[in-house]
Amino acid sequence: MNSIALTIDGRPVKAAPGTTVLEAAATLGINIPTLCYLKDVNELGSCRICMVDVKGARTLQAACVTPVAEGMEVATSTPRTLRARRTNLELILSDHPQECLTCIRNQNCELQALAEAMGLRESPYEGKMSCHPEDWSTPSLARNPAKCVLCRRCVSVCQKVQGVHAIQTMERGFDTVVAPAFHLPLGEVACVLCGQCSLVCPTGAIHERSQVEEVWAALADPGRHVVVQTAPATRVSLGEEFGMVPGSIVTGKLVAALRRLGFDRVFDTDFTADLTIMEEGYELIRRLKEGGALPLFTSCSPGWIKFVEHFYPKLLPNLSTCKSPQQMFGALAKTYYADKAGIPPDRVYVVSIMPCTAKKFEAVRPEMNVGGTRDVDAVLTTRELGRMLREAGVDFAALPEEDYDRPFGISTGAAAIFGATGGVMEAALRTAYEVVTGKALGNLNIETVRGLEGIKEVSIDLDGLTLKAAVAHGLGNARRLVELVARGETDYHFIEIMCCPGGCIGGGGQSIPTDAEIRQRRMDAIYTVDERMTIRKSHENPAVLTLYEEFLGEPLGLRSHELLHTHYQPRSLYPGRRESK
Amino acid sequence: MSQSACCQGAALSEILTDDQRNALDAIIAEHRNSPADLISVLHEAQELVGYLPQEVQVRVAEGLGVPISEVYGVVTFYSLFATRPRGKFKISLCNGTACYVRGAPRVLDRLERELGVKPGDTSADGLFSLDVVRCLGACGLGPVMTVNADVHARLKPDRLGGLLDGYRRTEGQ
Ligand code: SF4
Ligand code: SF4
Numbered sequence: 009m010n011s012i013a014l015t016i017d018g019r020p021v022k023a024a025p026g027t028t029v030l031e032a033a034a035t036l037g038i039n040i041p042t043l044c045y046l047k048d049v050n051e052l053g054s055c056r057i058c059m060v061d062v063k064g065a066r067t068l069q070a071a072c073v074t075p076v077a078e079g080m081e082v083a084t085s086t087p088r089t090l091r092a093r094r095t096n097l098e099l100i101l102s103d104h105p106q107e108c109l110t111c112i113r114n115q116n117c118e119l120q121a122l123a124e125a126m127g128l129r130e131s132p133y134e135g136k137m138s139c140h141p142e143d144w145s146t147p148s149l150a151r152n153p154a155k156c157v158l159c160r161r162c163v164s165v166c167q168k169v170q171g172v173h174a175i176q177t178m179e180r181g182f183d184t185v186v187a188p189a190f191h192l193p194l195g196e197v198a199c200v201l202c203g204q205c206s207l208v209c210p211t212g213a214i215h216e217r218s219q220v221e222e223v224w225a226a227l228a229d230p231g232r233h234v235v236v237q238t239a240p241a242t243r244v245s246l247g248e249e250f251g252m253v254p255g256s257i258v259t260g261k262l263v264a265a266l267r268r269l270g271f272d273r274v275f276d277t278d279f280t281a282d283l284t285i286m287e288e289g290y291e292l293i294r295r296l297k298e299g300g301a302l303p304l305f306t307s308c309s310p311g312w313i314k315f316v317e318h319f320y321p322k323l324l325p326n327l328s329t330c331k332s333p334q335q336m337f338g339a340l341a342k343t344y345y346a347d348k349a350g351i352p353p354d355r356v357y358v359v360s361i362m363p364c365t366a367k368k369f370e371a372v373r374p375e376m377n378v379g380g381t382r383d384v385d386a387v388l389t390t391r392e393l394g395r396m397l398r399e400a401g402v403d404f405a406a407l408p409e410e411d412y413d414r415p416f417g418i419s420t421g422a423a424a425i426f427g428a429t430g431g432v433m434e435a436a437l438r439t440a441y442e443v444v445t446g447k448a449l450g451n452l453n454i455e456t457v458r459g460l461e462g463i464k465e466v467s468i469d470l471d472g473l474t475l476k477a478a479v480a481h482g483l484g485n486a487r488r489l490v491e492l493v494a495r496g497e498t499d500y501h502f503i504e505i506m507c508c509p510g511g512c513i514g515g516g517g518q519s520i521p522t523d524a525e526i527r528q529r530r531m532d533a534i535y536t537v538d539e540r541m542t543i544r545k546s547h548e549n550p551a552v553l554t555l556y557e558e559f560l561g562e563p564l565g566l567r568s569h570e571l572l573h574t575h576y577q578p579r580s581l582y583p584g585r586r587e588s589k
Numbered sequence: 590m591s592q593s594a595c596c597q598g599a600a601l602s603e604i605l606t607d608d609q610r611n612a613l614d615a616i617i618a619e620h621r622n623s624p625a626d627l628i629s630v631l632h633e634a635q636e637l638v639g640y641l642p643q644e645v646q647v648r649v650a651e652g653l654g655v656p657i658s659e660v661y662g663v664v665t666f667y668s669l670f671a672t673r674p675r676g677k678f679k680i681s682l683c684n685g686t687a688c689y690v691r692g693a694p695r696v697l698d699r700l701e702r703e704l705g706v707k708p709g710d711t712s713a714d715g716l717f718s719l720d721v722v723r724c725l726g727a728c729g730l731g732p733v734m735t736v737n738a739d740v741h742a743r744l745k746p747d748r749l750g751g752l753l754d755g756y757r758r759t760e761g762q
């Protein structure tokens with residue numbers, strides 16, 4: 009490969025053609041400040057925070073969009089660049105509410121960090137402040153355009169990565185605002201509530217809708233029996249809320265932390281992930297044998313469900329009728345568990361710890377209830393749990409490793425990998441193979457469905473039947489795959505879709521920052537969790553088997569149908585329209 | 590500057606005549622699934638309807654295969670597009686630096702009171718729409734405004750009432 013030679017701050021560096029000055033500088037350990045830049049997603053050069061001096065150029069250049077050139081001489085920290093960066097930041101701050109102390113992103117805000125790094129001590133520009141209403145129309149996310157710096161990262165993620173196009177820059181000049189069409193609230197347009205926008209927003213302009221207060225209140229209520237479940241992906245990310253390196257496995261500390269907060273029982277969504285494999289696996293086998301819409305799509309990801317409801321309602325019959333593991337857990341906690349523990353179901357309060365903002369929406373879907381009681385009462389994202397623990401003064405790093413409570417704390421490695429793209433497929437195949445063929449699977453690791461490739465394929469021989477399957481993550485990839493299916497160009501039997509890039513480990517409720525490298529580390533950690541488990545196949549989970557024996561009967565049985573399965577509804581694609589086409 | 594679109598959720602049949610609707614469908618049909626034609630289609634649609642109500646934008650989005658957020662983004666970015674019905678007389682007040690210094694804010698204030706509208710809106714009788722625009726290029730004559738093709742220079746707030754009445758009279762004839 010021919011490389012390009014240049015100097016940055018007098019130091020020679022070689023870089024591949026197409027590399028930006030920003031990236032080349034980083035290899036020398038020089039971190040040029042950025043604001044609007046988001047690698048591979050938002051490279052617009054619009055905020056002008058990353059200004060550098062390029063010898064011979066008439067004006068300062070934006071490092072994030074300037075490609076390296078042979079013989080280029082770049083100076084990053086000259087009086088001129090520093091002044092320009094400061095001025096640009098001051099101008100941005102002149103239309104930003106100075107409410108850092110009460111902001112949800114206090115101490116985790118890129119604008120605040122820039123102001124600190126640049127040593128700003130005053131905001132010299134005064135002027136008109138933009139005034140746009142806050143938007144609290146969804147149970148998952150809230151928007152506060154007053155805090156928006158118009159970096160457009162959220163717009164790019166929503167368009168390019170998710171292919172949803174729910175938000176866009178509207179109007180022009182000083183009136184420019186990032187909003188849904190017609191300035192409608194987010195809850196009235198085709199937004200899937202994935203929260204990827206909240207994950208990339210450098211400020212507090214789009215953020216999760218916190219339920220921390222509700223959970224504190226429930227914990228303080230002696231009349232309530234508060235149980236908590238933890239999603240697979242949260243055990244490899246919560247550590248980051250406390251400064252641990254991405255990919256730290258904190259399962260035991262997570263359990264201990266939740267006990268310190270006062271939860272009566274600490275259970276695991278992994279348990280119902282195993283259960284999902286049983287129900288969904290049998291659903292697949294039934295559709296294969298007795299007919300039914302194929303391919304069967306997985307249904308654990310609520311953003312993906314909402315996406316199908318808005319954009320591909322014709323494919324609703326292809327969605328698995330299985331509730332997600334979160335909802336299965338809630339339904340069982342208020343029936344089987346309550347009964348076993350001798351607690352009246354209406355006293356049981358179910359909290360979920362999720363990597364996901366769409367889970368908050370899923371929990372309040374009207375059909376997600378048992379006899380009128382909601383399956384799940386409150387959903388906290390990884391970020392909210394981090395805040396709660398900091399508020400309670402829990403010294404996370406010093407916590408011991410503790411075990412989940414029984415019986416809903418018993419799980420397998422197959423459940424853990426639900427947290428990463430390809431994981432549900434791998435778990436399902438481990439079980440399907442053994443259940444259908446009656447033979448033991450030699451190598452449990454199904455590598456072809458692992459990793460960050462956008463769309464993955466696998467086929468597996470089930471004693472004469474070749475099961476063809478595919479996996480996609482990130483709704484942009486999902487749409488590409490679904491288009492093929494909709495045009496009848498594929499012969500897949502089973503398709504796993506996770507709404508967020510990387511799967512739940514990259515979920516919209518995860519720790520900020522979440523980037524490609526951090527996703528990879530969390531993913532590696534998830535597979536380590538799997539390897540360390542004694543049992544690695546869902547159908548061998550003893551607690552799941554007992555549950556069937558004592559309560560459910562058999563997969564797809566009457567009780568399962570009532571508690572663990574659900575239905576979907578078409579939603580409109582256009583504001584003011586009842587249905588989409 | 591339209592904070593909320595006009596005719597939200599109204600069916601196309603309530604806004605357009607049958608002829609207009611057929612013509613709109615014909616325009617869209619010509620550009621079906623051609624996202625690149627968005628601006629010209631919006632332009633034609635506006636020529637036809639006079640403005641771009643929400644349902645027209647939705648129809649264009651659907652026909653061209655462009656997300657509705659993008660259609661609305663384009664409509665609100667270009668000042669040539671209107672999301673509300675325009676008045677018979679379109680007032681454009683210059684807000685360039687020279688006009689501003691020479692008293693455009695006071696002119697605007699008076700126009701708002703006389704017409705009972707804010708910039709971007711149309712008066713209740715449907716006669717006047719008011720817009721504030723960037724420099725019209727007649728800086729020596731400021732404050733300046735145009736009413737359709739007429740240019741009015743060296744505006745004085747006190748004379749605006751008479752000026753508007755003149756237009757009201759031509760309408761009466
Ligand atoms: S939640 Fe997802 S779909 Fe909705 S605006 Fe944000 S990125 Fe787009
Ligand atoms: S909402 Fe956040 S991510 Fe989106 S443009 Fe504004 S500051 Fe950037």
Ligand code: FES
Pocket residue numbers: 041042043044045052053054055056057058070071072073
């Ligand atoms: S980070 Fe380079 S212009 Fe915004």
